[in-house]
Amino acid sequence: MQTIAQTLPKITLKQLAVFVSIYQTGSTSRASEQLHLSQSAVSSALSELESRMQMPLFERVGRRLNQHPNAHAVYVQAQAILGQAVTLEHYHKHQAGQIHIGASTTIGNYVLPPLLAKLYQVLPNANVNMYIANTQEVVSEIEQLNIDIALVEGMPRPIDSKVIEKRAWRTDTLILFAKRDSKWLADLTAYDQGENCYRLTIEQLARLPLLVREPGSGTRQIIDEQLLQHLPNAEVIMAIQQSEAIKHMVSADIGLGCLSQHVIETELACGKLVPVKVAGIDLARSWWLVWHKARHQSAIWQTFIDIIQAN
Template structure:
């Protein structure tokens, strides 16, 4: 019959901290003051540590404690262990205030900055890491657990839907637009008119009444050169599903990865563009660019929040969720 092996109690960080304090101060009373513990608790922790190590650490002479030769090597090791513990606490504190946010390009460039300002207002020490790319690239990073939460424009299409959480966030509207007095629209006899006139005939897209616009049919738009976002972007997804399917022969002359590039190319009258109204609000307000309204076309879309179910939802994660849902 095998002899039962005695299981000794584990050494605790409290015992090591008590020992180090006694070693440094020379007495249990001063150690109790330093550690904000009762003197009996300090004496008990030291006794437990000596029992676990099965060696004396101090020699008790009356009310004095003299260091035993065993004390110094144990002190060196205890200092190292407590130092590693402190490093781990700092690491946890740092990562508790860190968040990795992914965003598709329109959201990342135009919508996310004021949301981050609110986050910093609540958590000034927040450590934010940003990844901005098209929707599919961002969702892929979520699947790889490289991003805590993503805000994307297109319908998420993860490889494994069981591990990805996706929640509708807000709505947005894409807008077809052209340079003011564009040669392309002039060539087919289309001229700028007021949205007040357009709305009388049922062309209401929710944009500001009274703003200038062009008004086209789907057939007319199909004859004009279009500049669009690249495949994989949320903007392109909506263009494919809600615009180009009505115009199989449309002249898409260029697919471009950056919304800013499309905006500047349209300003140079290379063709017409289709982007979120967030991207072109300033140019519409200045009159440099003009909305192109197409009867029968609805380019509204849903923006999504996406995260991996296995990703830890830290306090900063929840704070950011509260901010973006309130905004």
Template sequence: MQTVPKITLKQLAVFVSIYQTGSTSRASEELHLSQSAVSSALTELESRLQMPLFERVGRRLNQHPNAHPIYIQAQAILGQSLTLEHYHQYQAGQIHIGASTTIGNYVLPSLLGKLYEALPDANVDMYIANTQEVVSEVEQLNIDIALVEGVPRPVDMKVIEQREWRTDTLMIFAKRDSKWLKNVATYSKMRTVIS
């Protein structure tokens, strides 16, 4: 069974504030907590970590050598918790779109224009590469939707779903007496599938 850490976000926020402001009184003002609550949170954190973070010299707090590496980690944890807190709001407007090179360069721009008209606050992240690379990104769940040419061969059909989206007729250009035009009926039926 995994052990649940006993360090709290409040303790980390108090520590970061003290580290940045240099005093418990300024940290208590910044965090809207009593000075005793700030001092208590710092003492609890030091107890949990089993190391001092500040050296108390009279009423002053001097950073202990342990403080800086803990400060870096505490900032990262608080940043991640803030991101998690706003996860739904962020995800609601975040769209990861992948496209093969031709579609990404020639078809996607107009589609994105329509998307931004409908959802002006959308945050679109695009990934343009060859078809197999784009499909691989979908399989790894890095992309929400991909627009590619041809029929890709996904590694895991349980993870992604394929649907035909558009068809595109290929055009042949050749000189009038070209041998390539002898079977023009066959060529005119060729189509590429964009899925």
């Protein structure tokens, strides 16, 4: 079996570039001007290429060079090889302007778009790839080095910290909410006109149907740790992967929901949905910036960090 070293071609990029230039200009003198080489260097490179390929590429008629029938096929391949070499030479420049960003669903749908707009203002030619899923799925992609950096709603689990770095980024608040004039709250007299919300006890909430995000999401993590632990007998009637679906189901009065303030702020502002506050329950949480310890931190990576930390 031949090694890579034994199969390396003897043809050089310089020889191919000289051939392409002669093919395009029709003479060694014009090729030497185009390539800024001496005419003897051009003639030598062409002779070496023909020797390596063991075939003529031009027919010499006095001082003129006529294309040999072999020349066109070689020209097409030479163009392709030189093009690939140029692409490879600029690979680092391309990579420097590319970033793979992950985000858990609430951040990806409601918070990340204006941050990306600011990134494009600073770097109009930025090449951004997005991956939006729940926190657990996004962190898994970080662990596999498929994503450069991610913004997630849940605290990465201790097992994840072996390979990832994390930094608290922003504070968010989950809000319990119901449809205005919900049938589930009709018999409760705890409506606060001043605050425009319902005030319930833990015992009252435990008797109401809840719609929550699926296990693995950052929102569900907070609901489990800071809400449901106080409600061992709560009626969780459905675990749903999409926040929008929960919002629409609550609007249809199927039950109460619990989502980030960013997801329901429009519906709260117009009064379509109403907050439900429970004494003793705090649903504040931190959002996290997460990346792999081994990931290269490029210039665009740092620019994105600067933007999100300023917001």
